[in-house]
Amino acid sequence: MNQEMITIYIMGKPYEVPKGLTIMKAMEYTGYQFIRGCGCRGGFCGACGTVYRTPGDYRIKVGLACQTVVESEMYLTQIPFYPANKARYNIEKLKPSLNILIRHYPELSRCLSCKTCDKVCPQNLRVMDTMAAAMRGDIAKAADLSFDCIMCGLCASRCPAEIVQYNVSLLTRRLYGRYIAPPSIHLARRLEEVKEGKYDAELEELMNKDLDGLKSLYATRDIEP
Amino acid sequence: MSYTPEMLESMKLVENTRKDRMKERFPSLSMDERQNLLKSFHPDFREDTLRLLKVGPSKGMKVPHEVADILEAKSRIKPGDVNLDTPDYEVDVLIIGGGGAGAAAALTAQESGASVLLVTKLRMGDANTMMAQGGIQAATKDNDSPSSHYLDVMGGGGFSNKTELARTLVIEAPSIITWLETLGCMFDKDSEGNLMTIHGGGTSRKRMHFARDYTGAEIMRTLRDEVINRGINVVEFAAAVELIMDNNGQCSGAVLFNLERNTYEVVKAKTTILTTGGFGRLHVGGFPTSNHYGATADGLVLAYRAGAKLIFLEATQFHPTGAAYPEQIVGLLVTEKVRGVGAQLVNSLGEQFIYALETRDVVSSAVIRECYDRNKGITTLSGIKGVWLDSPIIDMIKGPGTVINELPAMYRMYERFGIDMSKDPILIYPTLHYQNGGVEINSWGETVIPNLFAAGEVSGGVHGRNRLMGNSLLDVLVFGKRAGKKAAEKMKDVTLGKPNLEHVVAFEEELKKEGLLSEKVSPMLLPNYSASIRQGGGQE
Numbered sequence: 098m099n100q101e102m103i104t105i106y107i108m109g110k111p112y113e114v115p116k117g118l119t120i121m122k123a124m125e126y127t128g129y130q131f132i133r134g135c136g137c138r139g140g141f142c143g144a145c146g147t148v149y150r151t152p153g154d155y156r157i158k159v160g161l162a163c164q165t166v167v168e169s170e171m172y173l174t175q176i177p178f179y180p181a182n183k184a185r186y187n188i189e190k191l192k193p194s195l196n197i198l199i200r201h202y203p204e205l206s207r208c209l210s211c212k213t214c215d216k217v218c219p220q221n222l223r224v225m226d227t228m229a230a231a232m233r234g235d236i237a238k239a240a241d242l243s244f245d246c247i248m249c250g251l252c253a254s255r256c257p258a259e260i261v262q263y264n265v266s267l268l269t270r271r272l273y274g275r276y277i278a279p280p281s282i283h284l285a286r287r288l289e290e291v292k293e294g295k296y297d298a299e300l301e302e303l304m305n306k307d308l309d310g311l312k313s314l315y316a317t318r319d320i321e322p
Numbered sequence: 323m324s325y326t327p328e329m330l331e332s333m334k335l336v337e338n339t340r341k342d343r344m345k346e347r348f349p350s351l352s353m354d355e356r357q358n359l360l361k362s363f364h365p366d367f368r369e370d371t372l373r374l375l376k377v378g379p380s381k382g383m384k385v386p387h388e389v390a391d392i393l394e395a396k397s398r399i400k401p402g403d404v405n406l407d408t409p410d411y412e413v414d415v416l417i418i419g420g421g422g423a424g425a426a427a428a429l430t431a432q433e434s435g436a437s438v439l440l441v442t443k444l445r446m447g448d449a450n451t452m453m454a455q456g457g458i459q460a461a462t463k464d465n466d467s468p469s470s471h472y473l474d475v476m477g478g479g480g481f482s483n484k485t486e487l488a489r490t491l492v493i494e495a496p497s498i499i500t501w502l503e504t505l506g507c508m509f510d511k512d513s514e515g516n517l518m519t520i521h522g523g524g525t526s527r528k529r530m531h532f533a534r535d536y537t538g539a540e541i542m543r544t545l546r547d548e549v550i551n552r553g554i555n556v557v558e559f560a561a562a563v564e565l566i567m568d569n570n571g572q573c574s575g576a577v578l579f580n581l582e583r584n585t586y587e588v589v590k591a592k593t594t595i596l597t598t599g600g601f602g603r604l605h606v607g608g609f610p611t612s613n614h615y616g617a618t619a620d621g622l623v624l625a626y627r628a629g630a631k632l633i634f635l636e637a638t639q640f641h642p643t644g645a646a647y648p649e650q651i652v653g654l655l656v657t658e659k660v661r662g663v664g665a666q667l668v669n670s671l672g673e674q675f676i677y678a679l680e681t682r683d684v685v686s687s688a689v690i691r692e693c694y695d696r697n698k699g700i701t702t703l704s705g706i707k708g709v710w711l712d713s714p715i716i717d718m719i720k721g722p723g724t725v726i727n728e729l730p731a732m733y734r735m736y737e738r739f740g741i742d743m744s745k746d747p748i749l750i751y752p753t754l755h756y757q758n759g760g761v762e763i764n765s766w767g768e769t770v771i772p773n774l775f776a777a778g779e780v781s782g783g784v785h786g787r788n789r790l791m792g793n794s795l796l797d798v799l800v801f802g803k804r805a806g807k808k809a810a811e812k813m814k815d816v817t818l819g820k821p822n823l824e825h826v827v828a829f830e831e832e833l834k835k836e837g838l839l840s841e842k843v844s845p846m847l848l849p850n851y852s853a854s855i856r857q858g859g860g861q862e
Contacts, residue, residue, distance in 0.1 A: 119650050125851040132559065132581050132848065136444065137453045137614045139654045140735055141539050144448065164738050166650060185551050188506055220734065240508065244534060245730055248543060267547055271506030274544075278508065279515030284462045287496045291468065299469045300493065303476075304485045315477035316353055321465065321527045 103169040120147055120162040120173060134177035140164045143249030146219070149173035159217045159251050179250040181261040184268070193272040195234030202265050205231060207258035214252040214262055220245050224252050224262050231265055239266060240273035324740060329647075329749070332700050335672035336710050336747050343666055344718060348677040356684050363687035363695070365607045366637055366787075377832045378626050385635045388604040392619060393626050395844040396833060397826045398563045399586065404577055406566055406821040409590035413439040413555075414813040415806070416575055416591030418562045418621065421449025422538070422795065423597035423778030425545035426802030427809070428554050431595075434810035438554050439589060441578055443561035443598075443847060444616050447546040450599055450779065451798055453614060454538030455731055456657040457530035458799075459792035460495035462517060466527040468492040475793060478524040478681050479758075479786025482634070487784040487801075490765040491793065494800045499531060501799075507544050509533050520662040522791035524681040530792045535657050535731045538795055560587065561620065561847050564826055565594065565628045565774065568819035573628065573774035575821065579847070590821065592813035593773045595805045596621040597798075600757030600779035603849045606638050610653025611754040620845035621780040625761045627829045630769045630776075634759025637787040642667075642685035644753020646708030648739045653753045656711060656732060658682075658791040663728055664719040668710040668747070669698035675709075683788045686752040693751070700749060708749035717744055756794065758785055767805030773816055775809050777801035 100115040107124060114123040121135060136144030145162035152170045162175060184201035191197050199205060205228065214224035223242050230238035243266030252262040290296065303311065325333065351359065361367050372384045377394055385393070415431040417424045420442030428440045442448070461471040471492040476483055499517070503509065509531050510518040519528040533540035549556065562576040566588070575591040598621030602613025611617070626632065643656040661667075661678040667685070669675050669692050676688035692709050693699030699707035717724050725744035726733050736743045760782035767775040778798040785793060833839040 117649060122650075122851070128852045130848055130850050130852065131615070132444075135615050136448045137450075139453055139612070139651075140738075141455070141536075141731070142448060142452045142614070144445065164650075164735075183550065185553070187551065188548070244508070244540075245536060245734075247539065267543060270508055270540075271544060271547065274503060274506035274508040278503075278511060279513065281462070281503070281511060281515045281517050283464055284496060284499055284503075284517060286464075287462050288500055291493060291496055296468045296493065299467075300472060300489050303469055303472055304489055308481055311473075311476060311481055312353065315473055315481075318470070318473055318526050321521070 103167065105167050106172040108174050109172070114167060118167055120160070120165050120167055121145060123167045124162070134162065134175040138163045141247055143247040144177060146176045146249040146251045147173055148176060159219060161219050161249065164219070176250065176254055179254050181250060181253045181264060183261070183264050188271055188275055191272060193236050193276040197272070198231050198234070198265065198268065201268060202261070204258060204260050205265060208232065208260060209258055211257060213255045213257065217251045217255050219249060219251065220247060222246060227266055228260060228262060231269055236269045236272050237277055239269035243270065325746070326703065329700055332670045333747060335670070336668050336712055339672035340712065340715055340718070343674060344715060346674065348674045350677050351680060351684065356680070359687045359691065360683055363690045364683055365609070365640060371607045372636055376836045376838060378829070379629050380632045383632060383635065386606040386638060388606050389601060389619065389635060391842070392604070392623055392844040392846060394833060394838050395842040396830050396839060397627070398579070398843045399577060401823040401827060404586045404588055406588055406823070408588070409575065410587040411439050411589045413437045413589065413591050414593065415809045416441070416589050416594045417597060418576060418594065419449070419597035419599060420446040420556065420558070421597060421599055421778065422451030422542055422545065422798035423802035425542070425549050426799045427595050427597060427777060427806035428549055429545070429552065430803045430806030431810040432552060432554055434807055436810035436813055439557065439591070440549070440554060441557045441560045441562060441589070443559070443581070443620070445558050446549065446556050447542050448614060448616055449542065450614050450617060451538050451795065452542045453612070453655065454795050455535045456659040456662070457520070457522065457532035457537050457792045458499070458795040459522065459525070459529050459790070460499045460531060460796065461492065461527065461529055462496050462499060462531070463519060463527065463529065466529050468495070470526055471495065471529065474524055474526050474790060475785070478790040479788050481786070483786035484783035486765050490804070491784055491797060491800055495796055498796060498799045502541060502544070505544050505548055507533065507540055520659065521679055522658055522662055523679045523685065524790045530662060532659065535659055535729050541795060562624060563845060564823060565624050566821045566823065567628060567825050568821050570819045572772040572816070572818065574818045590818070592816040592818065593775065593809035595767065595775040595777060595809050596625060596761065596780050597778050597802060598780045600760070602754050602757070606754055609640065609752070609754040610644060612641055612644055612653060612655035613754070615849065618846040618849060619757070620847060621776065622760060623845040625769065625771070625774065625776065628774065628825050629771055630774065631762045632759065633762045633782045634787055635782065637758040638754065639682060639756035639758050639789055640686040640752040641755035642682055642689050642752050643711055643750040645748070646706050646751040647702045647749040649704055650739060651735060652706065654735065655753065655755070656748065656750055660711060660713060660729060660732060663724065664716045666712045666715060668712045670700050671698060681788060681790065689750070689752055702749065706751060708751040710747040711750045712747045713743040714745055714747060756789055758782065758787055758789055763801070765804065766808040767801050768808065773812065775805040777805040
């Protein structure tokens with residue numbers, strides 16, 4: 098193999114790995130078989146939050162191990178789990194109000210607007226603005242801003258006010274979806290039709306069609322442009 | 323990361339034809355043309371990828387080598403390793419697998435009054451459901467009907483689907499959307515509440531509902547939250563390694579392996595639901611995969627040893643648009659929604675070669691043909707070939723900002739590697755995406771083994787030989803809920819006898835008789851990539 102090798106430090110221990118690998122693949126290259134800290138491997142599940150430093154820089158950087166390419170002399174560790182506060186609630190008994198957010202996550206009001214959460218979000222979300230919207234009771238805004246959150250937990254791990262931004266955001270999205278989003282009339286109508294058995298006969302007929310009959314129906318069905 | 327000079331040259335040709343292609347609708351193939359394309363280029367039809375199973379209830383069935391390898395391996399445990407008479411957990415309903423199907427089953431079983439234990443190999447929510455971003459099908463619009471949906475499902479599956487399962491899928495679809503909305507899932511809708519819908523490959527109506535391009539993630543994080551809120555007992559990092567049977571031939575629970583303590587634990591359950599997902603991480607045919615780390619087909623192995631029948635396992639779904647470049651993301655999914663909102667498939671000369679929304683098997687075959695038969699693919703630095711997915715055309719058709727607003731996850735994935743997909747096309751090649759077949763079930767998720775249910779990707783028959791986009795999220799929820807309901811009902815009449823692992827011993831005997839007994843054990847539980855990366859394979 099003719100690859101350029103670089104040194105990285107996994108939890109303080111040096112390893113030689115090929116340049117260009119993601120942190121996840123580099124760790125596997127050194128012989129790690131992940132149990133924790135590895136999930137979808139595609140940037141969606143939040144299992145592989147990683148913090149690291151590079152030489153000559155005091156700052157802690159963050160990324161998802163599956164999406165971040167290794168750098169020479171990088172010091173890294175994964176944060177596969179964070180003991181974050183998660184409120185338990187019955188969504189059916191809630192109202193989409195500031196009151197509800199504060200009742201379940203009172204620490205929300207401790208936000209210092211320091212933007213540390215913004216700096217560590219691997220999705221580059223406006224986390225602080227999301228919390229600000231939540232504190233105003235603007236649930237729609239908070240739900241919208243946080244929509245692409247993958248709940249990796251890095252924000253909560255760095256928050257000096259000990260807010261669990263991703264769980265607050267999840268609550269705002271569920272409140273929005275359940276109570277604020279306008280109901281879908283066509284969906285309700287279809288549900289009614291299904292209940293009344295409107296489609297039972299035609300489905301029965303399709304199920305009993307012979308193969309050629311079904312194939313010709315399929316081939317000649319009209320397609321919505 | 324940037325494109326190579328060869329790629330840039332080809333990209334110019336793509337740009338040159340873009341304006342004309344905007345008006346061009348590449349003709350759909352006829353039924354015969356589709357069949358010919360599949361027979362010539364789809365990996366399912368390559369004889370060297372499949373072999374006959376020599377043992378077990380589906381002996382004589384053709385399956386991919388990688389699947390046969392794990393089905394024809396011996397157990398991780400011997401009967402003496404665990405004491406089945408002193409279970410660590412005793413419940414009404416045991417659910418194995420923490421994805422969409424498992425969560426739906428758990429919520430429904432608990433609502434029906436059962437005590438529920440959900441065990442999962444990784445974390446709750448670690449599943450392909452979390453990654454299925456394109457959308458979920460349901461005939462909710464006035465110009466659509468469950469019957470139209472049914473016809474699409476059957477045609478997509480090559481008319482091989484089990485009709486009762488297909489019917490159940492489509493008739494329950496609208497109620498699933500309602501259920502998700504009630505739980506607070508945020509589907510995209512207009513200001514009047516009309517749900518936004520688009521086409522997927524092989525759909526005759528725009529019935530793909532979506533939550534930006536985080537549909538599966540939005541569903542999974544909502545269901546996971548609900549499972550936690552309702553206090554359902556979830557045990558993570560506990561992989562099921564065998565089912566337990568009783569002396570009356572009923573399934574009576576499972577043996578778990580605690581991945582962190584390396585110990586075995588025993589669950590006694592009146593009914594058991596397998597929701598373990600599919601086989602993507604077996605890398606069938608040597609293909610990269612879009613699948614979750616945990617997709618190692620554990621449930622297939624468990625059910626097969628216990629006597630369950632398998633169907634359609636010879637049919638593997640390759641998603642036509644896996645990333646082929648840059649190297650770091652090879653195999654990751656470029657959601658079908660990119661084509662749903664207008665992107666076209668274009669070869670190295672800037673020509674369309676297939677209608678982008680044919681069914682997945684057909685599009686995959688066409689891409690393979692373009693690269694390896696017609697030699698109009700683009701070769702990457704690592705020697706992988708691919709074709710262009712012309713994403714910039716989306717903003718031209720639908721207006722500036724569409725890519726960023728409607729495909730934020732995809733945009734972000736490429737942006738991380740310095741590629742702006744709203745301005746430059748991206749390179750794609752088919753990636754192993756879905757296990758079309760699996761454990762045979764009826765419309766309540768029941769297998770032939772008494773008290774054993776299966777739902778989601780581990781099961782087979784709903785989609786026949788080829789699943790359509792957006793029917794998998796639907797499948798896991800429809801059949802997860804039904805299995806949960808039925809398992810909770812059924813447990814009331816279950817009396818369990820003496821637990822045993824005799825089926826495991828008998829299976830090993832069968833392997834020995836066929837001369838197949840080796841040191842190889844299954845289920846695999848976790849893929850091991852250290853070796854393949856060292857050899858430069860990467861396997862993704």
